[in-house]
Amino acid sequence: MEETTSNSIIQNSNQMLLTRNTLQTITADLVNKPTAASYLYPEKILQFGTGVLLRGLPDYFVHKANQQNLFQGRIVVIKSTSAGATDAFTQQDNLYTLAIKGLEEGKEISSYEINNSISRVLTANQQWKEILKSVENPTLEIVFSNTTEVGIVMSNDLIDDNPPASFPGKLLALLYHRFVHFNGDKDKGLTIVPTELISDNGSKLKKIIFDLALHNKLSTDFQEWLASANDFCNTLVDRIVPGALSPADYTNTTALLGYEDQLMIMAEPFRLWAIETTSERVKQRLSFAAADSNVLLVPAIEKYKEIKLRLLNGTHTLSCAIALLAGFKTVKEAMQNSAFNQFVRLLMNDEIGPSILSHTISATDINNFSSKVIDRFANPHLAHKWEAIALNYSSKMAMRNIPLLEKWYSKTTEAPALFALGFAAYLYFLKSDKTNGQYTRTINGHPIELQDDSAAFVFDAWQAPEHTVVKVLSNADLWGKDLTKYPNFKEAVAQKLELIMHDGAINALKTLEYEK
Template structure:
């Protein structure tokens, strides 16, 4: 039995949150550019949750950039899909199923542009959501009269202009625009592009004012692992448990965050779905959440990567099942990264709470994160995520950060590669890893002299933007850990360090 509106009454599973029949009649309050799993697993998940609680009471018109011949899965299933939330929450295993009914229609821009533009006249419409990848928010030479314009900003500008024209510049008909693309200041960059495009298209000064003044462009940060489709075997088992087939079923981890930058009462009123989940943060600035995520989640991933690989671990969950490595990750976050980023905005409770969520996320038994994949562009990640931590650490401490230094030493050992004339490779426990790192040739040359490699790499400001060997004791600590790793292995080196620091988790 295929999941559909008609077959809802035939579903008898008690492990599933079902939509009400009335939810199909809710008005379209959101237009969403993108059908990807992140959107369906995060903002659409929140909106459906709010609808089920009678709060937001609105559905989503989805615009997809790809065209399809004949009926697709969204049409066949009346927009319904299952969200399987699987993972750990405060160390306890969570498995929850929800039938999401937030999507009312899915239209292809190439085929249905006229219908999409007609939705601009909808008085109930309040919100724009997008996730068109990082390259989606770019300036083009779009003509908004094209059918459709080629870029996402071109499509959005055409849609907004249609709304402006229909409502004759009514300032109460502006929209709340929430891009979720993973770039800094995503909404402000989108707004700047729209204004430039509007000038290129010779649109009126009155429209430009309406675009700026009637619409709220809110920077956002999204954070949730949404792997998407289940494996074929897991899909089959889940469908057997729930009693229906679902071509759109997705999995998501329990943790979720959608930080939205606003201090507007109007925006807060429109985004009423924020009431239903503590993962939605309506705040005057999202900088705190960006910093916490970058340092505690991404930075920990990077500093842990080579230590895990040299310990023989293939996946993140496998590494977290080892008590020594678990202790390394916990102490790295709590004792060093967390202390480095504490300031007037980031408090100890922020660090403690997010660190615990990272432990749950890394330990998720339902996810297969391979350390080999995390090592892609390793040097750039180390620079972007962790070098600034050293400066902040040394502003507060006179001694070097041991866990950060150990992670850096393991990274240096990982960059001691072989070159076959085409690729730089690293072999660990019989497994050959092909490096995708633009700085691999430079590090390869530095490793030709093992006696000077630590100093030369740390002192190279072309890699880090500063001389890391200038931080008191850092070079010596990295060198000591590199020597210990070579002599005893990573896990024994971690064990000695963890003994020095009582493990908190």
């Protein structure tokens, strides 16, 4: 997703704008300014996208390494879409402030970093020749991308298009131009590190690039160079980067720092970038990893995907309906309730964690990540709405949580009580009203339009309440298996559902036996 962050309030301010010239006049001790040497580093990275995730995670790591004199390289950015302008980057000499706000080990932190990792921002539709010229740079070694999950798709692009329409089309054209310019030099290939939030992002991008090379009838010499001189890495990124500060927070922050910044963005303290590689060539090129222990160059990223999917995403899903039924609007609001907070902690520690414990995922891995999830959920600077988490609720439950049941029951025959409560709350949340084909759940007078492919099925299941639990649990088409086959699970869900319906969500949480 490409976007620039702009604040209309800037137009009414008398404060100076962040630029390289005004940088020296910024005296606030709260903000870290880039070193003079870091402006002199050559361009080593070609980046597709100007969006906040890229600026808040990969570009953050590059900047951090540059300030430690480790990586010594800057980024030339390609803006691929016509949406948004590059004026702010031009006006600010590509400088932007990253405000890091949140909790670490329960303590609130705030820090501000002026990032100068970006050297240029070029627009593909207007500056394609200059972009082609940029890959003639012998110091170029790496490609970053974040074009959303719809960016890594096959197309019919031709490399002679000006420019090719798709991201893979553009990347292939640039790789081919580099191949021709350096006469197939095997040392001039690139390491491609996508950050799109799809599984096996590097492998999928690689296949598309090779298919496009065939579609363009490119030489076998190029295809051999593509395979041997270039590396495509699967990655996992994890950091919440909401983007622009709220108007009130922006006003307070600029007053505190003493300058305006049209590109200022916020990120949570937590950060993780797991990059799958066994190549020494890749490790040498990605030397910025040495600046932060949260950049992981590992032989396989499956462990980190599993931990994130189950402990972060899975906990969100299993606690979402309880929070909504209790009347909470945001995650941070719910975490301020002691009963809900305790439920989340025990859900991870007593059920999800033990389920995923394996020869590759240790108890230390689980405990460390779980404690960070608590900080992330409780972050007072994030307003993550439960209604947004509830979108496509059934498919999220099927993907994130149902596989945990198999893992749980492989270790015990006792029904997971906390999981059962979360599932019962999901069932009750989807007890909706139907009007003109739209399913709506009303809580405390507030209507929530359900956007769930299974809303109609669950609605029908509620027409005979005495059979609702069994009908939903036994739907193998929805869950991939008949969940009534798990010992005592349907009884546990039915009991928790009755408890929620009779006593309410918060009281149901309070009746849980927390000490085992």
